[in-house]
Amino acid sequence: MSRAGLAAERTALAWRRTAVASMITGALFLNHAVINGWRPALIAPIGAAVAMAALAGLSYLRNRSLREGRHSRGGWVVATASATVVAVAVLAFVIEFTDPLP
Template sequence: MNSPGLSAERTALAWRRTAVAVTVVGALFLNHAVNSGWRPAAIAPVGAAIASAVLAGVSYLRNRGLRTGRYSCSSRIVAVTAVAVVAIAVVAAAIGFTDPLP
């Protein structure tokens, strides 16, 4: 039988995985910006890296809140997270189409 604590634990782990994943994606965006040279086109990956860092922070704070027993969820947090993930994916796709690997 599931207790309310287990679902909160699973949700906290999902937020932690999100934080780790967007941290890695942000590092990859920065790596792309540095390796491709600091030209004006590097603004997009640097912006996506900053958005990834903010999203990682939000995900970490949500994970920490769930672990300390603050279960209230703002639908705004989930909506902002979804929009940020889609925006970062669009930037990644644009980079892939406009600056493919040699």
């Protein structure tokens, strides 16, 4: 396999790890919502879980396209993934300091 093929394979595996990590993060946000009861303040963790699920889907699609040999530039995918991760990190920070302890 050529160096370009190996690079695409490594990148596809990285997108797969991103998909798995975002699914786990979304599950943790849903766990937080369930443990603390369903109240209006929990719209934020549920929204974060939905954003992480969308990121998992996007990462899976990027992984699949790289494995199928479509090596188009993925700048918009990287930008979307970065923006989602930053938004969810800020949201987690806000939740941590505004949500009362159970």
